Amino acid sequence: MFGCNIGRNFQVSVAGGSYQDGLTAIVHGNPPGMLFTEQEIYGDMLLRKPGADELSSPRKEPDLPVIYTGINSADTVEGAGNKHHTNGTPMSILIPNLDRHFIHIKQYQDTNRTPRPGHASYASFIKYGPDDDAIGAGIFSGRYTSTIVAAGYIAKKVLAKLGIKVFSYVSEIAGVGCPDIDHETIYEYTERYKKMRCDYDPFYQNIYVNGRVNMEMRFLEKMQVFAQIEKEIDPIRDMQKEMVMQEIKDKYNVHHIVNCPDIDAAQAMVDACNKISATGDSAGGTVDVIVTGVPVGLGEPVFYKMDAELGRMLGIGAVKGVEIGAGFKVKDMTGIQSNDQMRSENGKVVFDSNQAGGITGGLTSGQSIVARLAVKPTPTIDKPQHTIDKYTLENKDLAAITRRDPTIAARIWPVAENYTAMVILDHLIGHYGYQKVKDEIAK
Numbered sequence: 556m557f558g559c560n561i562g563r564n565f566q567v568s569v570a571g572g573s574y575q576d577g578l579t580a581i582v583h584g585n586p587p588g589m590l591f592t593e594q595e596i597y598g599d600m601l602l603r604k605p606g607a608d609e610l611s612s613p614r615k616e617p618d619l620p621v622i623y624t625g626i627n628s629a630d631t632v633e634g635a636g637n638k639h640h641t642n643g644t645p646m647s648i649l650i651p652n653l654d655r656h657f658i659h660i661k662q663y664q665d666t667n668r669t670p671r672p673g674h675a676s677y678a679s680f681i682k683y684g685p686d687d688d689a690i691g692a693g694i695f696s697g698r699y700t701s702t703i704v705a706a707g708y709i710a711k712k713v714l715a716k717l718g719i720k721v722f723s724y725v726s727e728i729a730g731v732g733c734p735d736i737d738h739e740t741i742y743e744y745t746e747r748y749k750k751m752r753c754d755y756d757p758f759y760q761n762i763y764v765n766g767r768v769n770m771e772m773r774f775l776e777k778m779q780v781f782a783q784i785e786k787e788i789d790p791i792r793d794m795q796k797e798m799v800m801q802e803i804k805d806k807y808n809v810h811h812i813v814n815c816p817d818i819d820a821a822q823a824m825v826d827a828c829n830k831i832s833a834t835g836d837s838a839g840g841t842v843d844v845i846v847t848g849v850p851v852g853l854g855e856p857v858f859y860k861m862d863a864e865l866g867r868m869l870g871i872g873a874v875k876g877v878e879i880g881a882g883f884k885v886k887d888m889t890g891i892q893s894n895d896q897m898r899s900e901n902g903k904v905v906f907d908s909n910q911a912g913g914i915t916g917g918l919t920s921g922q923s924i925v926a927r928l929a930v931k932p933t934p935t936i937d938k939p940q941h942t943i944d945k946y947t948l949e950n951k952d953l954a955a956i957t958r959r960d961p962t963i964a965a966r967i968w969p970v971a972e973n974y975t976a977m978v979i980l981d982h983l984i985g986h987y988g989y990q991k992v993k994d995e996i997a998k
Contacts, residue, residue, distance in 0.1 A: 559694070561867065564984035565710060567977055569702035573691030574660060577651040580702040582625070584984060585709050587643040589716075592770055594763040596620045596648065599708045600701055601756045602749065602814075602969040615654040615788050617758045618701050619768070621777055623647045639770050648705045652698075653785045655691075663690045669942045669951045673934025680945050697872050697963070700970040707973020710980040719848040721979065722746075723972035725815045726927065728840035728964050729827035733820045738845050738923055744809060744816040751807040757794040813965050832961035835937030839930050840964030844975045846913070846924035852990075853919040853982045860917020864978045865926050871970055873963045876929035880912025895922075926975065930967050935959040 560568040564584050571578030597620055604618040625646025630638045667689045670677035675695040680687050688694065711721050722745045726733045753759050762768050768780050784791070800822070803811040810821035828838045854861030862879045869877055885893050888910070895915075896907045906922055913924035940953045960966065 558870075562977060562981040564988075565977060565981040567703075567706040569699060569706070570694075571650070571699065571702070572688045572694050573696035573698040574652065574655045574663075575688070577649055578699060578702050579650070580648045580706040582646040582648070582706050582709050584981075585625070585641055585643075585646055586713060587641050588637070589641040589709075589713065590639060591622065591626065591641065591646075591709065591712070592639075593620050593622055593768065594759075595712075596622075596705055596708050597759060597763065598749065598753050599711075599969055599973065600650075600704050601759060602752055603700060603704055603966045615792060616698070617653055617762075617784065617788065617791075618650060619653070619758065619762060619781065619784070620705050621649040621651070621774065622770075623649050623774065646709065648702075650701050650705065651781055653781065654788055660690055666953075668944050668946055669953050670945055671934060671953060672940050672942060673931075677943075677945055695872070697966075700871060700967075703871070703970050703977075704973045707970075707976045711973055711976035714976055714980055714983070717848075717983070719846065719979065719983075721844070721846050721972055721976045723814075723842060723844040723968040723975070725813050725821075725824065725964055725968055726841045726843040728813065728824035728962055729831055729838035731820060731823045731827045732841075733815050733817050736816050738847060741816045741845065742847070745814060747807045748809040748814045751803055751809055751811075755796055755798055755803075757791050761791050761794060814968055828962050837933035837936050837959065838962040838964075839932040840962060842928045842930060842964060842968045842971050844924075844926045844928070844968075844971050846975060846979055849913065849919045849921065849924055849979065850983075850986070851919060851921040853979070853986050854914065854917045855982075855985075856917060859982075860914075861919055861924075861978075861982065862912070862914045862917060864982065865924075865975065867978070868926070868928055868971060868974050871928070871967060871974060873931050873933070873967065874928050874971075875931045878912075878927040878929075879914055880925055881910040882912075882927060885910065895920075924975075924979075926971075928967065928971050930962075930964040933960045933963050 559570060560566060562584070566583040568581045569579065597618070600618045600620060604616060625641055625644050626639050627637055627642050630636060667676070670680070674692060676689060676692060679695055680689065691698070714721060720742055722742050724741055724745055762784065768777055798811040800811045803809060804818060810818045813821040813824050815821035815824060831838045854864070865879065866877045868874055881888070881893070893910050895909055895911050897904050904921065906920070909922050909925065911920065912926065913920055913922040936959060942951050942953045943949065944951050
């Protein structure tokens with residue numbers, strides 16, 4: 556496969572599959588001197604994993620990351636204090652698959668002759684032949700997005716050190732939308748939501764807070780614990796505290812399921828989605844990503860424009876559209892409505908609007924970047940469908956499938972958030988280098 560890498564200055568390569576031994580993210584270009592822990596990376600990864608609430612698939616995969624390379628195993632000089640710091644070499648993060656029992660593999664073996672409509676299984680079979688990794692859809696499964704979240708967290712933490720915030724939220728599910736809210740309020744809400752999810756996640760508490768796995772352990776020591784965790788997935792899941800809506804609202808002021816900064820809208824999304832799911836069908840939605848603190852001039856002309864780079868998020872499974880700013884609404888605007896007029900206030904440029912989503916001519920304008928992703932309904936549904944036998948091309952009927960996500964939109968926002976962080980950091984490193992050379996020449 557040639558498409559499993561992205562970036563030029565901050566590069567990420569991903570590998571693995573839904574029912575292989577696991578998945579891997581390899582990160583090039585992360586700076587030295589950063590301190591990362593598996594606990595904090597998992598704090599983002601738990602936001603997209605299945606089985607966490609009523610709007611996600613019941614698969615029990617815990618998605619526990621292991622930092623395998625790229626950090627110092629000890630102080631480089633006695634007392635240096637740089638143990639576990641990044642050292643500038645590629646960082647690899649392993650994500651073992653722990654919930655891949657034969658009963659699930661057999662289910663795929665029994666149904667893999669008949670591709671599910673809306674999935675990649677027919678096209679990938681034609682492309683790769685009978686050896687195509689069709690167990691759990693392989694790298695075409697939503698499982699691979701765990702690698703994006705892991706690698707993107709690295710980028711997001713670096714950006715935060717530089718004053719750049721990247722955050723995302725669910726803006727619509729099943730036709731129910733979130734009203735307009737200012738960006739700082741959204742950021743504060745998403746931070747509270749993430750804190751709530753960590754506090755309620757039984758693996759976060761049992762594995763990391765309780766110290767069963769920590770950064771002082773060697774890789775093989777961690778694998779011994781992982782082998783135990785594989786046998787304890789159900790008991791650990793049973794430790795999860797009941798997510799009572801009112802209790803969570805009172806304590807965290809967030810919705811207990813959907814990361815939407817309007818709690819009433821979030822509940823309306825859940826109700827609308829559940830109404831559709833009760834018929835055996837699924838719902839789509841939209842996810843918004845916002846980036847604040849970005850300098851002017853990120854992006855390159857023609858082929859590497861910033862909006863085009865963010866458009867790569869079409870590579871996230873189930874994403875069928877990416878808008879920047881007003882997006883497709885510009886077709887109904889006039890020029891005076893679409894243009895973001897500017898003026899000078901106290902030596903700074905101020906814009907009257909942000910229809911362009913913080914990007915003009917492919918370069919950042921210094922305003923907040925705003926991107927919106929359209930997420931299709933989950934293709935796995937509890938309804939009979941017609942398909943074919945991919946070996947004989949006979950027409951076949953596909954039985955209804957009950958183990959599914961009622962919607963994917965509620966799980967894609969952390970993927971979009973961290974994907975965006977990778978793109979921004981990749982351009983920021985190049986931008987700083989270019990500006991430095993320009994300034995040196997001008998001296």
